[in-house]
Amino acid sequence: MVFRAVFKAIQALVLLTIGTIVFFIAALTWSYYFDVISGAEPFSSSSWVERSNPYKITNDPGCVRGGMALDLIQKEILKSKTQKQVSEILGTPDKISDSTFSYELGQCSGLGWHNSILVIKFMNNSVHNLKIVRDAP
Template identity: 90%
Template sequence: MVFRAGFKAIQALVLLAIGAIVIFIFALTWSYYFDVASDAEPFSSSNWVELSNPYKITNDPGCVRGGMALDLIQKEILKSKTKEQVSEILGNPDKISDSTFSYELGQCSGLGWHSSILVIKFMNNSVHNLNIVRDAS
């Protein structure tokens, strides 16, 4: 009987340790692929445009526009803006398609090792959604 109670306690500790390891691996994976390695900082149109080519000076620029991108998303600064208004505020996009604008942010994901992009999706010529994504190219 005592042996059985001790075994159950050890079994519970092992399961707890395995759960903690799984949670740690999940958190690490999340930060590597999806988290932005920057704190929100006040958006400035002039600073944004000035930093429009984060790789001009060095191949390792850091997350130069990520903080401002977070501010754009959190404060909904571009909500309902047209493509023309977005271009006036952010400058010319790095990539354009019929329904999206993309802007380079620097190395903001993958623990600061991978490039990130602000993707602005339009619906009926106005901003529908903003996302920061890891650059797959």
């Protein structure tokens, strides 16, 4: 009887430990692939343009514009803006393809090890969607 109670307690402890480890690995994996490691920073058009080349000084710049990109997304600053208005606010995009503008943010993904990009998609010449993505290597 005592043996059975001790066995169940040990079994519960082992399951709890395994669950905690799995949760930790899942959280780390999510952070590595999808999280942006920056707190929101108030958006400033002049600061954004000033930081337009995050790799100008060093190849390891950190998350130079990530905080402002989060602010753009959270406050919907670019909502319903045209391509021309977005260019006036953010400057010339680093990449233009189809109806998409891309702006480099610095190393904001993968626990600060991978480059991130703000991707702005347009539909009918107005902003349809903004998101921060990890740059493909």
